[in-house]
Amino acid sequence: FFLKDKRTAIEKIYEFIGKRRLGGIRRQASVLCVKGLQECLDNSRSGRQTNLASHLSYQFQNLTRGDSFLPEQLQKWKHSEKGLHAGDILMIESMAHEAMQELGYETHMVGPDVEPVHYTQLDLERFAADNAKAIEEMNDALKVENPGDFERRRLQADILTLQPVRLDDWSNERICSDGFGISDEVLDKSLNVSELTHTNLTEGRRIQWAMASQKGYYPDDRDKQNQDVASAKALKDASGNTIHCFSVFDGHGSAGHHCAQFAAETIHSTFEKQSHNVVERALERAHVAAHNALVKNEAIDSSRSGTTATTVLFRPDNAMVISNLGDSSCIIGTRTADRYVGKELTRPHNLFQKDELARVKRFTTNIMTLEEKEDLTESTCGSSAPRIWHEDPEKSPGVAFTRSIGDEIAHDLGVIARPDIDEIYVEQGHFIILCSDGITEWMNEKQCIEIVSMHDNPKQASEALVKEARKQWQEHTDYIDDITAMVLLVEDDPSKPDVVVGERKTKRAGLRRSLAKFRRRLTIRKKRSQKKVLSSQ
Numbered sequence: 001f002f003l004k005d006k007r008t009a010i011e012k013i014y015e016f017i018g019k020r021r022l023g024g025i026r027r028q029a030s031v032l033c034v035k036g037l038q039e040c041l042d043n044s045r046s047g048r049q050t051n052l053a054s055h056l057s058y059q060f061q062n063l064t065r066g067d068s069f070l071p072e073q074l075q076k077w078k079h080s081e082k083g084l085h086a087g088d089i090l091m092i093e094s095m096a097h098e099a100m101q102e103l104g105y106e107t108h109m110v111g112p113d114v115e116p117v118h119y120t121q122l123d124l125e126r127f128a129a130d131n132a133k134a135i136e137e138m139n140d141a142l143k144v145e146n147p148g149d150f151e152r153r154r155l156q157a158d159i160l161t162l163q164p165v166r167l168d169d170w171s172n173e174r175i176c177s178d179g180f181g182i183s184d185e186v187l188d189k190s191l192n193v194s195e196l197t198h199t200n201l202t203e204g205r206r207i208q209w210a211m212a213s214q215k216g217y218y219p220d221d222r223d224k225q226n227q228d229v230a231s232a233k234a235l236k237d238a239s240g241n242t243i244h245c246f247s248v249f250d251g252h253g254s255a256g257h258h259c260a261q262f263a264a265e266t267i268h269s270t271f272e273k274q275s276h277n278v279v280e281r282a283l284e285r286a287h288v289a290a291h292n293a294l295v296k297n298e299a300i301d302s303s304r305s306g307t308t309a310t311t312v313l314f315r316p317d318n319a320m321v322i323s324n325l326g327d328s329s330c331i332i333g334t335r336t337a338d339r340y341v342g343k344e345l346t347r348p349h350n351l352f353q354k355d356e357l358a359r360v361k362r363f364t365t366n367i368m369t370l371e372e373k374e375d376l377t378e379s380t381c382g383s384s385a386p387r388i389w390h391e392d393p394e395k396s397p398g399v400a401f402t403r404s405i406g407d408e409i410a411h412d413l414g415v416i417a418r419p420d421i422d423e424i425y426v427e428q429g430h431f432i433i434l435c436s437d438g439i440t441e442w443m444n445e446k447q448c449i450e451i452v453s454m455h456d457n458p459k460q461a462s463e464a465l466v467k468e469a470r471k472q473w474q475e476h477t478d479y480i481d482d483i484t485a486m487v488l489l490v491e492d493d494p495s496k497p498d499v500v501v502g503e504r505k506t507k508r509a510g511l512r513r514s515l516a517k518f519r520r521r522l523t524i525r526k527k528r529s530q531k532k533v534l535s536s537q
Contacts, residue, residue, distance in 0.1 A: 089109055093108065094118070095119070097110040190215035190217075191467075193212045195459065196457055196458060199244055206491060209486060209487065209489070210487060211232075212465070213483065214469075216483070217479060228249065228251070228438070229260040229264050230248050231245075232244070235313075244314045246486055246488060248308075248435060248486060249263050249307045250308040252306060253304045254305055255300050255305035258305075259305050259406045266294070267311070283421060287323070287418065288418060290405055291404075291405045292417075294306075302407065303407075303409050307406055308437075310324045310434055311323040320424055320425070321423045322424065324346040324420050325349055326348075329348075329435050330433070331432070332424065332431070333433070335453070340453040341449075342445060348437075349420075352386075356403075364388065364390075364414060366389045367387070367388055385400045387400050388410060388413050390409060428491055430490045431458070435485040436485075437481070439485050441473070447468075448465060451464050452464075465485040465487070466483045
C-alpha cells in the first residue's frame with residue numbers, strides 16, 4: 001500500500017517537515033541552493049541516511065533501488081502462488097485499516113462496501129503463533145543461505161525489544177552530529193598535499209610554502225568536483241623584477257570549478273600586461289578584466305557561477321601586497337617572546353559590511369534572509385545571512401557575497417569584481433595562511449595560527465589545517481565543503497647569513513608595528529570607500 005503511493009507519501013513528509021529538515025538548504029553556501037521536490041525524492045534513494053540504512057538489512061537495501069522496485073514488489077505480492085491472496089489482504093486491512101486511514105493510505109478491500117473481519121482473541125493468538133513459526137523457519141533457512149542477513153535480522157529483533165527514548169533536543173547541531181558513514185581513510189583519498197617548496201624572494205630572503213586541498217563531500221552529489229584552486233606563480237613587473245604570486249580561488253555554482261581555474265589563469269596573464277602600472281593598480285585591473293572576460297566566455301556559464309580571489313604578491317622591497325574579493329582569507333602570524341600572535345588581513349565581502357550594504361542598496365532593495373523571504377522562523381530553521389534576491393524568482397541568485405568574479409546575474413544587483421588591496425611588510429619568521437572559507441567557516445584566525453605554530457614546516461601545517469577543518473565540518477553539518485589552505489613561511493636564506501635583506505634596516509621590527517600601520521591604512525581606506533560606494537569596477 002505504502003509502496004504504491006511512495007511519491008505521495010514523501011511529498012506529504014516533505015511538506016510537513018520542510019525544506020531545511022530534508023537538507024534542502026545549505027546555510028553556509030555562497031549561492032543559496034533550495035532543492036526542488038524531485039531532487040529530494042531522488043535523494044530519498046541516495047542520501048546519507050538511506051545509504052547507512054541499506055547496510056542494516058536486505059529489506060533496507062530496497063531504499064536505494066530505483067522506481068522499478070515498486071512494480072516488481074507489487075507483482076511479487078500479486079503472484080498466484082507466492083503472493084498475497086484476497087484473504088491475506090482482507091486480514092491485514094481488517095486489523096490495520098483504522099491506522100492506515102489516519103495516515104492517509106487508501107485500503108484496497110475494507111471500506112464502505114466491505115466490512116472488516118472481527119477476530120477473536122483466540123484468532124489473534126493463533127495468528128501470532130503462526131507468524132512466530134514462519135519467522136523461525138525463515139531464520140533457520142537464512143542461517144544456511146545467508147548468515148550475514150540472519151545476523152542483521154537477529155540484531156533488529158533485539159533492538160525492537162528496547163524501550164524508546166524521547167529526544168527533546170531537535171537543534172540542527174543535534175541532527176547533524178550523527179556521523180558521516182564515510183571514514184577518514186576514504187576522505188584522505190581526495191586530499192591533495194603538495195611537496196614543501198623553497199622560493200627565493202630577494203637576495204638573502206626566501207619563502208617555504210606548501211598547500212593542501214580536500215575535495216568536498218556531498219552525500220547527494222558524490223562526483224562533485226573540487227572547486228577550490230590554489231596557485232603559485234612568478235610574474236614580472238614593468239621593470240623586469242620577479243614578483244612571486246600566491247593565490248586561492250574558491251568557486252561556487254554549477255560551473256564554479258571552471259570559473260576558479262579561468263580566474264587564476266586570466267589574472268596572472270593580465271597582471272603582466274598591466275605591469276606598466278604600479279603593482280596595486282595592475283592587480284585591481286587584472287581582477288576586473290578577468291571578470292569581464294569570464295562573462296563573455298561562451299564556454300563557461302557564469303550567470304550563477306563565480307569565484308572568490310585572494311592573492312598575495314611579494315615585492316622586491318619585502319612588502320607583501322594583499323588582494324581580496326569574496327570570503328576567502330589571508331592571515332598573518334609570528335612568534336613573540338612567549339606566544340604566537342597574528343591577525344586576519346582580509347575581510348569577507350558580505351552584507352554585514354556597512355559600505356558593501358550601502359553600495360548594493362543603490363542597485364536593489366531586495367535584500368533579506370531566507371527566513372524573511374519564506375516567512376520562516378529562526379526557531380524552526382536557525383538564522384542565516386542576509387542575501388541579495390532578484391525580483392524574478394527564475395533569476396534570483398540568493399547570494400550572500402557582495403564581490404566576486406563571475407556571477408553575471410548578481411553583478412546586475414550591485415556585486416562587483418574590484419578587490420580590496422593593501423600591503424604590509426613581512427620579515428623573518430612571519431607566516432601567512434591563504435585559505436578558502438572551508439577553513440574559516442568553523443575556525444577563527446587564532447585557531448588557525450595555533451595549528452600552524454604546532455608544526456615544523458608549511459607542508460605539515462597546511463595538511464593539519466585542512467584535516468582539522470574537515471573534522472569541524474563533520475561535527476557541525478552533514479556535508480563537507482571544499483577545503484584549501486596554503487601556508488607560507490618567510491625566512492632568511494641560511495646560505496647567505498651576511499646579506500642585509502632589503503632596504504629596511506631593522507630585520508625584526510615585529511609584527512605588532514606592521515599590523516598597527518596596516519590598521520591605520522585600513523581605517524583611511526574604509527573612510528574613502530564610504531565616500532565612493534559607487535566606484536566603477
